[in-house]
Amino acid sequence: MPLDRPAPLLSPVVLRHVAGADHVLTAEALAFLSALQARFGLRLHALMVARARRQERIDRGELPDYLPHTREIRQGIWQAAPIPSALEDRRVEITGPVERKMMINALNSGARVFMADFEDATAPSFANIIAGHANLIDYRDGTLEHAVDGKHYRVGPNPALLIVRPRGLHMAEANVLIAGNPVSAALFDFGLSLFHCGRALAATGRGPFYYLPKLESHAEARFWNDVFLFAQDRMGIAPGTIKATVLIETLPAAFEIDEIIWELRDHIAGLNCGRWDYIFSYIKTLRNHPAYILPDRAQVGMEDAFLATYAARLVKVCHRRGIHAMGGMSAAIPVRGDETANAAAFARVRADKQREVGMGFDGAWVAHPDLVPVAKAVFDAEMTGPNQIRKPRQEWRIEPAMLLKPHQGRITEAGVRLNIEVAVEYLAHWLQGRGAVPIHNMMEDAATAEISRAQLWQWIRHGAEVETATGPRTLTVAWLGELMQAEIVRILDRLGPTGFHRGHYASAARIVQNAATAEILPDFITLPAYAVLNALD
Structure with a gap:
């Protein structure tokens, strides 16, 4: 290993007591992580400083707006690279943590896509993170099985397509140090999953595919694009093989949707409405502005104010650029033995998906296998093709103030x-x-x-x-x-x-x-x- 690329530091106790660590954290995998961190670590730090500086300006009174220096990108006639056939139909996606049994159930759920989530749905203890990466390796090898209480779980013959969501750019993996500093959690999750599974997924045309969380600017999208180019070259994978779906779940990113797609145009497959994080980001970004106080969370729905505008803009821009617009999470879950509660949950999910498919979304998320048929039935009834990308929404004119309009309640x-x-x-x-x-x-x-x-x-x-x-x-x-x-x-x-x-x-x-x-x-x-x-x- 070159002298300017220090080896990651791991305690022997970690390798001995964290199940799967010796399988996941091989010398070759760690060398790949070290190369990623050496190449991109300082640049990532600069991006986080830029986030803080922008927030300071907003705290002092500046409001988010479209960027004047990128007007040509927003107004230009261009499209992203074609979407691979494996990603053409994404009408129902299920999300969940990288815990073994839940992964198997999600892969067997009948959803088109399973997002294996190292981020918000996984508590990032080192044991959980390493176990998740070990599970991805077993998925690659066709050995992802689980036995408990006399029951045996295994991945079926036609599983959902796997997309991995690494942790956000703001997170560090404190248990792995390079040159005395924690490695980026985003690079850790991306790097390990690509190193162990990238070539195998590319060989079958089923990946490697990623969801990118919590981006706040097109500069951060450019960062990820450069990471993809570097990693593909190191792994011997053809440029453009990696495909990413970006979660638009921060208020600043909603003003830079065209620019984010542009930066990732050779690697992007779609954008997603990360509605819950988006509400949080709205509060956080406008924290010093009393005009944007929100009412009780239950009254902040997708049907009006800033949330409705954000969803409309996402569909409009995605379809103009030839990529998927993915709807948000339906978090309602069934209750065992309670038919009344189940009926109410199914009705909420059905109404949510009817709103999304009517707006032009090409698919949406659910949180539980029992809700896959409910969402699928809605999209099957309203979406005759694999997606609605050819259904334009250019009649929607969206002014910056509309993206800031608070809900009343x-x-x-x-x-x-x-x-x-x-x-x-x-x-x-x-x-x-x-x-x-x-x-x-x-x-x-x-x-x-x-x-x-x-x-x-x-x-x-x-x-x-x-x-x-x-x-x-x-x-x-x-x-x-x-x-x-x-x-x-x-x-x-x-x-x-x-x-x-x-x-x-x-x-x-x-x-x-x-x-x-x-x-x-x-x-x-x-x-x-x-x-x-x-x-x-």
């Missing part, structure tokens, strides 16, 4: 309490190693905790009036503390004095409380939580 004590409950409940499970958590018949991931704590911060920061049974009341740090204490008492009563995970709830409550009452809204609650997760791990 009430802020209620019930909404405050629900945000506290969901944020603490989810984060406690996350600290236990679970990234996909059913809460109130919804499959929640990290975006749930982010929205919940960001809303609490926004309401405190701007002195929002909360509707209570005794009249309006301003949400303050002191009142939030009282409500948080009441929630913890309720949780501990439920767990009982010997509840094994009591400490996780206490840690989760502290993290949520600190994030909701910080002077400046923290960028991601998962960053301080990751330090706790590693300590517990």
Whole structure:
């Protein structure tokens, strides 16, 4: 290995005690990671600094807008490279963590695509991450099987197409050091999956395919494009073989959709409406602006205001550029033994997918195998071909102010309490190693905790009036503390004095409380939580 490319540093304890580490973290794989980090690490750091500088400008009063210096790209007549046949029909995609049994069930669900999620649906303990990459290797080899409680699970003969979502550019993998610094988590997940599976997937025409999360600018899209070019060259894979779908789940990215596609034009297959993270990003980006306070989360729907505009713009631009517009997640999940709850869940999913297919989306996400037939039936009825890319939406004229228009509604004590409950409940499970958590018949991931704590911060920061049974009341740090204490008492009563995970709830409550009452809204609650997760791990 060249002297200017230090070997990743791993503890022998890690290799001995983390299952699959010796299989995943081979010398050759680590050398590939080292090459990626050496080539792109400093550039990634500069991009994160650029994010912070833009946020500072917005905090001082500047609002997001279309970029004047990229007008020619937005107005130009051009299209991205053709989509490979394996990705032509994506009418139903299922997402989930990289846990072995859940991967097998998702691959066998009947969905066209399974997104194996190393990001928001996976708590990134090192054991979870390494196990996920070991599962990808077994998928490559046709040996992805699982036996538990006398039951045996294996991938069927016609599995869903696999797309991998690495962690976001802002995350680090603290358990692998290069030159004394943690390796980028995004490069770690991308690099390992490509090194172990890229050639095999390329040989069959079924990959390698990726979802790229939380991009905020076309400069970040250019970064990924250069990573793809470098990695393809190193791995002996033809340029343009890697195909990526970008999640438009940040407010700044919604203003740069054309530019993001342009930067990735040889590697892009589509864009996706990451609606839950997008709500969080809206709050975070406009955090200093009282005109953009949002009501209770339940009142922030896709049918109007900034969410409806964002969805319309995504479809319009994607179809103009010849790529897929993928709809968002339907998080409702069935409840075993409760037909009434199931009927309600199926109805919500059906209505959501009817809205999406009517807008022109080419497919959408579900969170549970039982919901695949529901979503598929909607798209089968309304979409006669493999997609709707040839269905233009150029009549929609979208001005910048429309992408910023806030939803109107009430802020209620019930909404405050629900945000506290969901944020603490989810984060406690996350600290236990679970990234996909059913809460109130919804499959929640990290975006749930982010929205919940960001809303609490926004309401405190701007002195929002909360509707209570005794009249309006301003949400303050002191009142939030009282409500948080009441929630913890309720949780501990439920767990009982010997509840094994009591400490996780206490840690989760502290993290949520600190994030909701910080002077400046923290960028991601998962960053301080990751330090706790590693300590517990």
